Amino acid sequence: MSKNSNTYWKTNLKYLAILLGIWFTVSFLFGIILAEYLNQFMIGGFPLGFWFAQQGSIYAFVILIFIYVYLMNKLDKKYDVDEI
Amino acid sequence: MSAQTWTYLLVGLTFLVYIIIAIVARAGTTKEFYVAGGGVNPIANGMATAADWMSAASFLSMSGLIAFMGFSGGQYLMGWTGGYVLLALLLAPYLRKFGKFTVPDFIGERYYSKNARLVALICALFVSFTYVVGQMKGVGVAFARFLNVPFDTGVYIGIGIVFFYAVLGGMKGITYTQVAQFCVLIFAFTVPAIFISLQMTGNPIPQIGLGSKGTDGVYLLEKLNLLSKDLGFDAYTSIDRGNLVNMFFITGALMFGTAGLPHVIVRFFTVPRVKDARISAGWALLFIAILYTTAPAVAVFARTNIINTLSNKSYAEVPQWFTNWENTGLLSFEDKNNDGKIQYVADAQLNELTIDQDIIVLANPEIASLPAWVIGLVVAGGLAAALSTAAGLLLVISTSISHDLLKNYLRPDISEKGELLAARVAIAVAVAAAGLAGLNPPGFVAQVVALAFGLAASSFFPAIILGIFDKRMNREGAMSGMIIGIVFTASYIIYFKPQLGGAGLPENFWWGISPEGIGTLGMILNFVIALVVSRLTSPPPIEVVELTERIRTPRGAENNTSPTH
Numbered sequence: 001m002s003k004n005s006n007t008y009w010k011t012n013l014k015y016l017a018i019l020l021g022i023w024f025t026v027s028f029l030f031g032i033i034l035a036e037y038l039n040q041f042m043i044g045g046f047p048l049g050f051w052f053a054q055q056g057s058i059y060a061f062v063i064l065i066f067i068y069v070y071l072m073n074k075l076d077k078k079y080d081v082d083e084i
Numbered sequence: 085m086s087a088q089t090w091t092y093l094l095v096g097l098t099f100l101v102y103i104i105i106a107i108v109a110r111a112g113t114t115k116e117f118y119v120a121g122g123g124v125n126p127i128a129n130g131m132a133t134a135a136d137w138m139s140a141a142s143f144l145s146m147s148g149l150i151a152f153m154g155f156s157g158g159q160y161l162m163g164w165t166g167g168y169v170l171l172a173l174l175l176a177p178y179l180r181k182f183g184k185f186t187v188p189d190f191i192g193e194r195y196y197s198k199n200a201r202l203v204a205l206i207c208a209l210f211v212s213f214t215y216v217v218g219q220m221k222g223v224g225v226a227f228a229r230f231l232n233v234p235f236d237t238g239v240y241i242g243i244g245i246v247f248f249y250a251v252l253g254g255m256k257g258i259t260y261t262q263v264a265q266f267c268v269l270i271f272a273f274t275v276p277a278i279f280i281s282l283q284m285t286g287n288p289i290p291q292i293g294l295g296s297k298g299t300d301g302v303y304l305l306e307k308l309n310l311l312s313k314d315l316g317f318d319a320y321t322s323i324d325r326g327n328l329v330n331m332f333f334i335t336g337a338l339m340f341g342t343a344g345l346p347h348v349i350v351r352f353f354t355v356p357r358v359k360d361a362r363i364s365a366g367w368a369l370l371f372i373a374i375l376y377t378t379a380p381a382v383a384v385f386a387r388t389n390i391i392n393t394l395s396n397k398s399y400a401e402v403p404q405w406f407t408n409w410e411n412t413g414l415l416s417f418e419d420k421n422n423d424g425k426i427q428y429v430a431d432a433q434l435n436e437l438t439i440d441q442d443i444i445v446l447a448n449p450e451i452a453s454l455p456a457w458v459i460g461l462v463v464a465g466g467l468a469a470a471l472s473t474a475a476g477l478l479l480v481i482s483t484s485i486s487h488d489l490l491k492n493y494l495r496p497d498i499s500e501k502g503e504l505l506a507a508r509v510a511i512a513v514a515v516a517a518a519g520l521a522g523l524n525p526p527g528f529v530a531q532v533v534a535l536a537f538g539l540a541a542s543s544f545f546p547a548i549i550l551g552i553f554d555k556r557m558n559r560e561g562a563m564s565g566m567i568i569g570i571v572f573t574a575s576y577i578i579y580f581k582p583q584l585g586g587a588g589l590p591e592n593f594w595w596g597i598s599p600e601g602i603g604t605l606g607m608i609l610n611f612v613i614a615l616v617v618s619r620l621t622s623p624p625p626i627e628v629v630e631l632t633e634r635i636r637t638p639r640g641a642e643n644n645t646s647p648t649h
Contacts, residue, residue: 005633005636005637008637009636012636016173016174019169019173020169020173023166023169023170027162027166027335027339028332028335028336031158031162031335032158032328032331032332032335033328033332035155035323036323036325039321039322039323043295044292044295044296044303045294045295045296045297045303045304045305045306046294046295046305047305047321049155049323050155050158050305050321051295053155053158053161053162054150054155054157054158054161054380055291055294055377055380057158057161057162057165057166058161058162058165058373058376058377059373059377061165061166061168061169061369061373062366062369062370062373064169064173065168065169065172065173065362065365065366065369066363066366068172068173068362068366069172069359069362069363069366072177072362073359076359076637076638076639079637081637081638081639082359082638082639083357083358083359083638083639083640
């Protein structure tokens with residue numbers, strides 16, 4: 001059980017690292033640090049860096065949470081720690 | 085019907101709904117009062133969280149702020165949404181499993197210390213109170229401007245309404261009222277945006293309209309960039325290179341601060357299961373994102389409209405709304421070169437038009453000549469935003485006093501009935517105090533709201549995260565981290581805010597970081613100190629290590645609640 005809950009926690013941490021990596025990339029990286037570089041590309045009428053800073057990062061945040069919920073619900077079931 | 089009549093009608097109608105909900109959903113136990121019985125549906129909780137979160141500032145001021153900042157305005161958009169990812173992934177599920185009522189509850193038990201609880205309690209009170217005073221002021225301003233009552237009367241009406249449903253209903257009443265308020269405010273924000281997007285781009289979805297071509301076949305953003313440059317401003321979408329470090333830190337401070345604000349965290353104690361806490365954060369952010377992705381569109385529409393309608397136009401022929409807003413003093417024209425025309429340019433010497441950013445959302449329907457009922461709707465929406473946030477904050481204040489201070493610190497033997505009464509008295513006193521402070525806000529209140537995020541980021545956020553993710557974290561580490569983080573952040577803010585009496589000048593900012601962004605650095609400092617100190621002192625007791633292990637898995641959360649279930 002202890003070994004089991006150890007792998008459960010490690011998998012959780014792996015998910016967190018990946019999802020938070022994306023969280024950092026779309027906002028701090030694409031929306032701020034690399035925004036000037038990205039602004040030379042356009043999607044529709046949006047310069048790309050501007051789009052990430054004011055639209056894209058927010059959409060990504062919402063999607064990230066729902067992916068996390070999906071992954072964790074599956075993980076809870078797999079390790080038999082889910083709620084009734 | 086005139087805009088005035090519509091406003092009375094819509095505001096009256098929405099208030100009636102809030103009061104009816106408050107009567108139906110009154111609280112009977114402390115558990116209902118603190119966490120709405122812990123049985124709130126996750127989608128409803130998502131809406132309530134969204135209404136709790138989006139204040140008068142989000143609804144009324146943010147679009148205007150962005151309209152005048154351009155690209156850098158993204159710091160508010162990302163900062164006030166990105167924190168929910170941290171909440172959902174790092175805090176909400178574990179705190180729900182922990183299963184008590186408040187943030188000081190967690191800090192006190194995880195760090196096995198009454199003093200830690202007290203420090204957390206004082207921080208929670210300070211953050212919530214400064215925040216709520218601003219909301220009360222917002223209510224007063226909105227009433228004063230649109231219902232033609234004096235500012236004071238506006239604040240009294242606001243106090244009356246919040247008093248009624250917060251004292252009666254506690255968290256239960258507040259939660260269901262907030263669901264209604266969310267619907268009102270999101271409808272009120274998006275309807276004008278949809279109308280204007282259709283007018284300007286032919287596309288009804290503002291988020292897409294923003295990236296579309298205008299009626300003249302030129303992309304809207306491209307046109308605004310050209311208009312701005314013609315008048316001497318920077319291109320709207322261009323990046324202010326010198327400000328990027330500061331933007332990075334402000335975005336961070338707002339995100340980490342959001343994830344550490346007690347009135348947001350407490351919402352995740354109200355759902356039945358850990359699973360629900362996770363998904364509830366997702367719903368909350370989805371609902372918040374509707375407003376936050378519409379706001380930058382509103383900003384661009386308004387800025388373009390203002391330039392098109394006013395720039396180089398004869399003052400004698402300005403539209404009616406211009407005169408209306410001139411009367412409030414929030415819009416002013418000074419004909420410096422006496423040519424009778426409005427010169428709106430970047431050069432302060434030549435510029436003749438001053439626009440307060442707060443009028444952008446309120447004046448937008450008039451600027452775009454939308455029907456009168458839309459104007460009434462916007463007022464009802466602004467009031468819903470201010471009232472819902474105020475109620476959520478007041479609840480945190482009353483819970484802190486009756487639960488954390490009275491029940492867990494001063495008089496542990498108090499009865500359930502006594503505690504519920506104390507909670508009601510505390511919220512009543514808090515409503516009155518916040519209202520009175522809102523009537524006569526000390527000059528520094530607005531400035532202190534900026535403090536709230538920095539303080540939450542540099543104190544609560546690391547303490548909670550480490551309490552969950554680091555089993556070895558002990559009382560000594562967490563407390564020294566919190567205290568040094570907060571003291572550092574507060575000192576920097578006070579030193580560099582002239583409104584707070586500080587002597588610091590912007591050219592001396594560390595790495596160009598303004599007081600709004602320093603919370604990010606304070607947070608890093610907190611983490612480092614907590615980790616170092618905890619490794620040099622004795623490990624936490626075995627029960628606490630077990631508690632930390634227990635909150636890491638969801639099973640058992642439904643039983644892990646107070647005895648009054």
